[in-house]
Amino acid sequence: MFDKKDFQVFNDDTLSGRLNLIRSDLDPKFEILGQELLQSLEKEYHQKFFLKIAKHQRRTKNPPPDTWLAINQDKKGYKKTPHLEFGLWPDRYFITFSLLADIRQRGDYYPILEKYQNEIIKDGWGVSNNHTSSEMKPASDFKQVISHYQKVKSSDLVIGFELKQNDPIVIAGDYDRLLKDKFMNLSKYLVLFNEEVAK
Known part of the structure; x- marks a missing residue:
């Protein structure tokens, strides 16, 4: 489903052009993957999850620098809750777990982060304090x-994985299962x- 042509949407530097390409080329893939992930998550955890695909509706001038789908466990919205994202920057795919700056009950997550920090380090995930940067x-x-x-x-607090456009895996193709x-x-x-946090 995903292939190196996905990144061509970022070659259009106009707002309308890039949005049209995202909607025609990436959003259908996000919808398919998102539904597959929801099914896998609910089968794995026996809990309810919710999918949101970025629509970039607040943009009036500059084209979006990235695009994504998000999954969380609160149907009211994902940005103020812990959430997962899968998406693309112009040069890489990203998969992240995020606690954003304005998350509800922010302080309650500090001891949880410390509790799991060694496991996250051991697993080798990338980390960041800025969800608006690809680095x-x-x-x-x-x-x-x-x-x-x-x-x-x-x-912010971001944990995740990235697969760059020039990675041999992307160049070879067939990496849906990895993602x-x-x-x-x-x-x-x-x-x-x-x-x-619910305890």
Whole structure:
């Protein structure tokens, strides 16, 4: 389903052109993948999950620098809750688990992050304090990323995986299973964090 042509949507630097390409070329793939992920998640965890595909409706001038689907466990919306995303920057796919700056009950997640930090480091996920940037730091920096998230109210907490456009895996093609597996591997933190904060 996904292939290196996906990145061609970013070659159009106009707002209307890029949005049209996203809607015609990527959103149908997001819809198919999103439904497959919902089924896999609900089968794995026996819980309810909700899908949102980015529509970029607030953009009036500049084209979106990335596009994505998001899955969380709150039907009211995902940005103020722990959530998973799969999407594309112009040079890479990304799969992330995020706690954004304005998440509800933010302070309740600090001890949960510390509880699972060694596991996340061991698993080798990329980490970041900025969900609006494609760059991620190595897992070995996670303790500093947590510290920054606790001290700087405007910062995010992002854990994830990236597959760059020029990676031999992308060039060779047939990597849908890899993307799904990485998403499912990361999903345990969505469920764990929601369960922990509900205690």
